[in-house]
Amino acid sequence: MIYEMRVYEHAEGRADAVRDRFASEVAPRFPKHKIDLVGAFIDRDTQRLTYITRFADEDARKAAWASFGADPEWQAVKKASEADGPLVLKQEARVLAPAMPGLPIG
Numbered sequence: 105m106i107y108e109m110r111v112y113e114h115a116e117g118r119a120d121a122v123r124d125r126f127a128s129e130v131a132p133r134f135p136k137h138k139i140d141l142v143g144a145f146i147d148r149d150t151q152r153l154t155y156i157t158r159f160a161d162e163d164a165r166k167a168a169w170a171s172f173g174a175d176p177e178w179q180a181v182k183k184a185s186e187a188d189g190p191l192v193l194k195q196e197a198r199v200l201a202p203a204m205p206g207l208p209i210g
Contacts, residue, residue, distance in 0.1 A: 105158060105159070105160065105161075105202065106158070106159050106160075106161060106162060106165060106199055106200065106201050107142065107156055107157065107158050107159075107199070107200040107201070107202075108156065108157045108158075108159070108165060108197060108198065108199050108200065109154065109155070109156050109197070109198045109200060110154065110155055110156075110157070110195060110196065110197045110198075111152055111153070111154045111195070111196045112152060112153045112154075112192045112194075112195050113150075113152055113192065113193050113194040113195070113196075114151070114152065114153070114191060114192060114193065115189060115190055115191055115192065115193050118191045118192075119151040119152075119153075121185070121191050122153050122191045122192060123146065123153055125181070125185050125191060126144065126153055126155070127144075129178070129181045129185070130178075131144065131155075133172065133175065133177070133178055134157070134172075136175075137168050137169075137171040137172040137175065138159075138164065138167070138168045138171070139157050139159075139168045139169075139172060140157060140158040140159065141155065141156075141157055142155075142156040142157060142158050143155065143156050144156075162199070165199070
């Protein structure tokens with residue numbers, strides 16, 4: 105099992121829009137693309153959205169994100185939500201493996 109942590113740096117004044125789009129459009133699409141959302145968090149200082157997903161292995165992770173990115177419904181939602189400019193300026197993704205297999209998470 106591997107995990108991925110993504111952190112989104114939102115455009116000026118767009119933190120709420122990033123969170124709203126994630127909650128209403130992004131996260132609900134994850135199961136269709138075999139993306140298991142472990143949790144989503146807001147940095148109390150910067151208001152950046154951070155979320156963690158889980159995959160069986162690296163091949164599953166790559167296939168899931170390729171499927172999500174190619175989804176025409178998601179592409180339309182993204183385009184419409186960014187009519188006034190991008191919501192996310194920068195995205196950081198880190199792939200994580202359990203440091204101590206067998207240790208319960210959460």
